[in-house]
Amino acid sequence: MAVSIAPKETADLSAMEDEAFRAHVRQWIEANYPSELRNPPKRLHWDENKPWYFKLAEKGWLCPGWPRQFGGLGLAPAKQIIFTEEVERHGCARTNDHGIVMVGPLLINHGTDAQQQEFLPKILNGEHVWCQGYSEPNAGSDLAALRTEAVLDGDDYVVNGQKIWTTLASDANWCFLLVRTDKNAKKQEGISFLLVDMATPGITVKPIINLEYHDEFCEVFFDNVRVPAKNLVGTPNRGWDMAKALLSFERIYLGSPRLSAYAFARLRQLAERMGVWEEATFQDTYGRLRLDLEDLKSLYGTFVDKLRRGETLGADVSMLKVFQTELFQRITDTMLEIAGENAGLLEPMEGNRNLNPTGQYIQARPATIYGGSNEIQRNILSKNVLGLPG
Amino acid sequence: MSQALDDRSESIRMIRDSAGAVAPRDGDTKRVRALRFVEPGFSRDVFAEMGALGWIGLAAPEAAGGSGLGMSEAVALTEELGAGLAPEPLIPAMLSARLLAAAEDKALLGGLLDGSKVVLTAWQEKADSIAVPGTGDAPRMFIPQAGGADAFLLPVREGNRIALVALEAAGSDLVLEKTMDGGFVGTLRADLSRGSRIADDVGAVVEQAIDEAALATAGHMLGLMEKAFELTLGYLKTRQQFGRIIGTFQSLQHRAADLKIHVSLTRAAVESAAAVLDDGATGAVRQAAVSKAKHRAVESGMYVLRQCIQLHGGIGYTDEYDVGLYLRRGMVIMNQYGAAALHRRRFMALAPEDVE
Ligand SMILES: Cc1cc2nc3c(=O)[nH]c(=O)nc-3n(C[C@H](O)[C@H](O)[C@H](O)COP(=O)(O)OP(=O)(O)OC[C@H]3O[C@@H](n4cnc5c(N)ncnc54)[C@H](O)[C@@H]3O)c2cc1C
Numbered sequence: 001m002a003v004s005i006a007p008k009e010t011a012d013l014s015a016m017e018d019e020a021f022r023a024h025v026r027q028w029i030e031a032n033y034p035s036e037l038r039n040p041p042k043r044l045h046w047d048e049n050k051p052w053y054f055k056l057a058e059k060g061w062l063c064p065g066w067p068r069q070f071g072g073l074g075l076a077p078a079k080q081i082i083f084t085e086e087v088e089r090h091g092c093a094r095t096n097d098h099g100i101v102m103v104g105p106l107l108i109n110h111g112t113d114a115q116q117q118e119f120l121p122k123i124l125n126g127e128h129v130w131c132q133g134y135s136e137p138n139a140g141s142d143l144a145a146l147r148t149e150a151v152l153d154g155d156d157y158v159v160n161g162q163k164i165w166t167t168l169a170s171d172a173n174w175c176f177l178l179v180r181t182d183k184n185a186k187k188q189e190g191i192s193f194l195l196v197d198m199a200t201p202g203i204t205v206k207p208i209i210n211l212e213y214h215d216e217f218c219e220v221f222f223d224n225v226r227v228p229a230k231n232l233v234g235t236p237n238r239g240w241d242m243a244k245a246l247l248s249f250e251r252i253y254l255g256s257p258r259l260s261a262y263a264f265a266r267l268r269q270l271a272e273r274m275g276v277w278e279e280a281t282f283q284d285t286y287g288r289l290r291l292d293l294e295d296l297k298s299l300y301g302t303f304v305d306k307l308r309r310g311e312t313l314g315a316d317v318s319m320l321k322v323f324q325t326e327l328f329q330r331i332t333d334t335m336l337e338i339a340g341e342n343a344g345l346l347e348p349m350e351g352n353r354n355l356n357p358t359g360q361y362i363q364a365r366p367a368t369i370y371g372g373s374n375e376i377q378r379n380i381l382s383k384n385v386l387g388l389p390g
Numbered sequence: 391m392s393q394a395l396d397d398r399s400e401s402i403r404m405i406r407d408s409a410g411a412v413a414p415r416d417g418d419t420k421r422v423r424a425l426r427f428v429e430p431g432f433s434r435d436v437f438a439e440m441g442a443l444g445w446i447g448l449a450a451p452e453a454a455g456g457s458g459l460g461m462s463e464a465v466a467l468t469e470e471l472g473a474g475l476a477p478e479p480l481i482p483a484m485l486s487a488r489l490l491a492a493a494e495d496k497a498l499l500g501g502l503l504d505g506s507k508v509v510l511t512a513w514q515e516k517a518d519s520i521a522v523p524g525t526g527d528a529p530r531m532f533i534p535q536a537g538g539a540d541a542f543l544l545p546v547r548e549g550n551r552i553a554l555v556a557l558e559a560a561g562s563d564l565v566l567e568k569t570m571d572g573g574f575v576g577t578l579r580a581d582l583s584r585g586s587r588i589a590d591d592v593g594a595v596v597e598q599a600i601d602e603a604a605l606a607t608a609g610h611m612l613g614l615m616e617k618a619f620e621l622t623l624g625y626l627k628t629r630q631q632f633g634r635i636i637g638t639f640q641s642l643q644h645r646a647a648d649l650k651i652h653v654s655l656t657r658a659a660v661e662s663a664a665a666v667l668d669d670g671a672t673g674a675v676r677q678a679a680v681s682k683a684k685h686r687a688v689e690s691g692m693y694v695l696r697q698c699i700q701l702h703g704g705i706g707y708t709d710e711y712d713v714g715l716y717l718r719r720g721m722v723i724m725n726q727y728g729a730a731a732l733h734r735r736r737f738m739a740l741a742p743e744d745v746e
Contacts (some may be wrong), residue, residue, distance in 0.1 A: 338729075
């Protein structure tokens with residue numbers, strides 16, 4: 001690899017014993033995480049959570065999974081899980097992480113040296129905040145039906161069309177975009193990957209209010225937007241294959257135990273607060289969820305292991321996404337079931353952000369929709385993994 | 391069909407028809423959306439209309455100025471209003487009417503029945519409970535749409551009896567919290583010395599009234615799930631992906647079939663419980679019937695509402711599209727008058743199985 005970015009973290013955390021590593025991470029988070037941002041009731045906007053992003057960036061801990069030569073921590077799966085557990089235990093806000101989770105791996109695998117050199121450091125230092133421009137009003141589950149088109153004109157592509165459900169597009173200054181570059185080819189064969197500066201003239205972002213009364217996702221309109229051709233990633237018209245490979249990164253991320261683990265920790269607090277913690281029926285429910293979470297962590301570990309060995313993930317990663325998101329929902333369903341009338345409150349109970357059953361419940365709903373709905377994941381599993389006909 | 395049953399289905403049909411005055415037949419949600427998070431969270435005018443239509447006194451005896459109808463009509467009505475997402479506190483008002491009729495307090499009852507006065511009962515002392523301890527100085531919690539109350543009724547224990555105290559809402563210590571659906575619940579710290587004692591013992595009536603409110607709430611949930619399911623079925627028949635109507639995908643067809651089963655189970659549980667109460671059931675028989683219905687409505691209702699979001703994909707997670715309004719309302723009412731687990735426990739305690 002030609003490009004090399006020196007990691008900020010010079011200590012080799014991989015060499016530490018697991019428990020020492022856990023204590024090290026915990027201590028650092030406790031000392032550095034801005035206390036007013038603990039357990040935010042809603043997903044934070046960039047302006048609110050950038051202090052945390054910058055802290056992680058400065059420490060060199062922003063990208064635990066990226067290889068060390070690209071500025072990551074190159075952590076083994078067990079340690080990545082510990083890292084995640086500590087982040088969730090402390091109630092740290094989710095960052096604007098599309099750059100870390102998706103654009104980084106995309107460019108590490110498919111970018112030119114120049115693209116890697118230009119973009120990776122700016123993810124690592126927080127200068128670029130990314131959003132994901134895939135879905136369109138008529139191309140959701142059937143993503144390959146996307147119609148936003150990019151036509152080459154001199155050194156630029158001219159982009160026209162509309163994206164929707166673009167998470168935190170209003171915070172982003174860059175977008176990784178799937179566009180149609182060949183209208184005559186089969187639908188999967190005319191798609192390309194473009195990196196677009198959101199400040200380019202012709203882009204309009206309109207926030208959409210979600211079920212949480214939060215402006216978390218957006219519509220993004222493109223009207224004759226000129227994008228330098230050098231911002232095309234990989235081969236023109238071969239974007240679909242890369243997008244599919246990238247989806248496996250998204251799915252392992254969405255299949256990571258973090259959301260379930262976060263909710264699970266709050267379930268116990270809620271149960272104690274509601275006075276049901278010691279009830280045998282609750283203990284039984286709780287035990288079942290706890291074992292589901294433990295086993296999810298084990299299954300997750302096997303996939304992260306594969307990645308670490310440099311293997312590409314197969315379609316079976318969809319198992320993780322399905323199980324994690326549905327566990328997240330079951331945990332939060334249980335929250336509402338024991339919350340009594342608090343199940344209907346808009347704000348966290350008693351002003352305590354740890355006691356936020358409704359927020360957690362609502363946030364768990366779309367987890368089975370985004371990143372490829374669970375119906376689509378089950379289609380993938382039954383066809384591509386199990387080889388069932390149809 | 392016997393004459394009595396005939397009359398009943400006729401009165402139920404009339405009640406359903408009359409609900410159109412408040413719950414638009416075309417499912418329009420403009421009115422409901424405009425009221426969200428604007429105190430008191432409902433329309434006084436619509437509440438008055440509900441009074442004029444005889445709904446608040448639906449189950450109150452005719453002698454007391456009520457309509458003298460029963461729970462079968464009441465659940466038909468709350469179902470229609472659930473489908474229409476009406477935020478007015480009709481079920482709590484019916485509960486109060488029941489108490490005032492028993493207390494023979496004509497003055498307060500008259501104003502409540504004609505809808506000119508909102509009278510709410512502050513009976514609850516902790517979350518997820520249908521017990522009425524009547525502790526004099528305990529804060530009374532989770533009073534639905536309490537910001538719109540003109541008066542509160544407080545059950546207060548005196549030895550073995552539960553007296554009823556009426557209190558002007560003006561000047562009382564009331565704290566409101568917002569609910570997911572755009573409404574409010576209140577916590578009341580009452581100064582009983584400001585109130586007037588209007589009945590010596592409403593213990594049994596309060597229990598019955600809470601049971602009826604639980605059943606009426608199950609009816610409201612039934613309305614939510616019916617309407618959300620109808621929207622979803624429509625979406626499955628029109629939305630296209632992969633060049634096909636998504637309702638042609640077998641996994642979604644099966645899901646829709648499952649949802650239909652749950653809607654039907656809930657209707658059967660609610661309507662049969664209402665019939666049991668209308669037959670004059672008391673004590674354990676009444677309580678078991680109510681618990682059966684409320685349990686089913688919560689379990690199946692929340693399942694259906696969740697799936698309706700799922701089947702819509704991204705648009706189901708927006709505020710702008712209506713299907714989410716039903717889920718939010720479901721969250722607010724699911725544990726009112728007892729969560730599913732509470733009713734499951736009560737049912738098991740009350741309805742022992744016949745084992746040889
Ligand atoms: C909170 C949230 C954040 C999101 N963030 C982003 C983002 O940042 N960037 C981005 O590009 N997109 C984002 N999305 C969009 C997301 O990827 C799509 O919502 C998803 O792919 C589903 O597409 P759709 O909404 O059009 O639903 P549809 O595809 O219309 O699906 C409707 C229903 O039909 C089902 N269905 C569809 N096809 C089949 C089939 N073949 N078999 C069985 N069932 C089927 C679906 O599972 C779903 O239940 C986000 C969505 C949400 C909810």
